Amino acid sequence: MVNVYSDSSTGLIEVKVQAFAPEDARAIVRAIYAESAQLIHELSAIAREDATQHAEENLARAAQRLKETRLTLAEFRMRNQLVSPDTPLQIQTGLLASLEAEMTETLISIDMLQQTSTPTDPRLKQAQRRRDIIAARISQEHQKLTAEQGAMHSIGFADLFGQFESLKVDLEFAEQSYTASQAAFDTAVAEARKKSKYLAAYIPPTLAETSIYPNRPFLLGVTFASSFALWALIMLVWHSLRDRH
Template sequence: MAAPDSSLADLGAPRLTLLPQPAPPLRARARHYGLATLFLATVALPLGLAAWYLWWVAADQYASTVGFSVRKEEVASPIELFGGIADISSSGSSDSDILYEFIQSQEIVETLEAQIGLSTLWSQPDDDPVFAHEASGTVEDLRDFWRRMVRVTYDTSTELIEVRALAFTPEDARRITTAVFDESARLVEDLSAIARADTIAFAEVELARAVERLKAAREAVTEYRSRTQIVDPTADLQGQMGLLSTLETQLAEALIAADLLRDSTRDSDPRIQQADLRIRVIEARIAEERRKLGVGTGESGQDYATLLAEYERLAVDRQFAEEAYTVALAAYDQALAEARRKSRYLAAYIRPTTAEASEFPRKEVLLAALAFFLLSGWGVVVLLYYSIRDRR
């Protein structure tokens, strides 16, 4: 008898399926307790302490804001108005840069410490060692705390400066921003005064030098006139030339008269002798006057050529000194006008504000940032632990 087909037997038989064994229940091990303890110690506990300090210990801080810009007023001169050139107002970027650095400097900290007592204002909460200032600290500590409590924002494109100061009362915060504005205005006034002084300083030096040169030139001319007893050698020379011309005319007339006498009388006539004597006297006088004009001497013992050359040199020096004085005086007047028409001032677009509610410290932000860093640190420790454990 034939055996039954095994495939048919398999079709009719029930099929058995092997199910996987259930995993054993998870058991907390020592490493799990260690990680949980680490979480509580490094994350939960610090966050709890930070929340307790921020909400129950930290003193409220109030903000005051002031905003300003350095302006440079330039009133156009009549020449500029006539020519259509007028620059009424413009910002001084370099002054704004200086002011931005000044507000963050130790100088303003020392000034405000002397005026309003910054260390006293910021150390009033005795039970807040984290956010309050230590009154017995050094000026360097106060400067560092200043940069923490005072934020300076400077927009280089618009050249606007905004200062936000924090304090533990609204009034103290406003006092700080008001003092910052006043000291900034004083600095701008000092810069304006320095600019005006620099504008006219060089012109003053040149004017003083021109005055001294003109005085020396005029004194030289006065000394020359006193020594030679001649006010103007040119005019004196013209007088001498006129005298010489007159003498030559008289000589010509005397010669003609003598010739007429010789033609009409005898040689023994006394009138001829008188005419000859007159001619000799006139010729001698002409020779003397010519010597004065050339190589002879004048009243001071010097010839007119030397006197005239000396006077011309002194006259040129005096003329040059007068022209230099005129130019220096015009430059000085222009410098004064330039200094008067340019002035810097501090324009506030936000007056010092007074807070009605406390906005600082930002408790939620600080707590969230602390939680992020603590969780990140705890997570890094856990990853390192499991990485080392898997390598074993």
């Protein structure tokens, strides 16, 4: 026989089991505790899954969008053989700026040598040779830059740059969306864990030391009293019938 007592004010549940042997009673209580703990665990898992399902779905969509955006940008770079549309022009412009700076230094050196040396000075000839080489290199780099600009414009540089910028914006948005979804998922998981319920035994199942049931003295007293009352009733009826006769 199992009796369950629940205290709504404290949330405590007390279970008492009566059996023919102390070991049987304790085994029944342990089985009840194990089944109850498993049930509460399953209910908490279901509640936690329901609370985080929406956030998890948003995170999965954001991750898929980020993956697709990165793949699209990589395909764009591979198809056009560039990291950024303006990178080749920037490199070429930087090289030209460096050559022009060297040309300026060389011209200054030539002017100083012309003022302090003779026309047959080897240093002056070497500086002039350096000037001619740098001038030729500048001319070649100008031709390359013009050719690259023409090639860029021939394939629609404005459209190419616009597509690249659009993909970069999509990538930034996808990264921000993924970060926000990840934060929302972590928050949902933390909140769900706070609401999880657990079953803990404040008094573990114990083994009865003495048997209190059945209460033999009480039962003997009740049996004796009932028998006496029945005997008195029978005697009363018997004497009543005898007096009538």
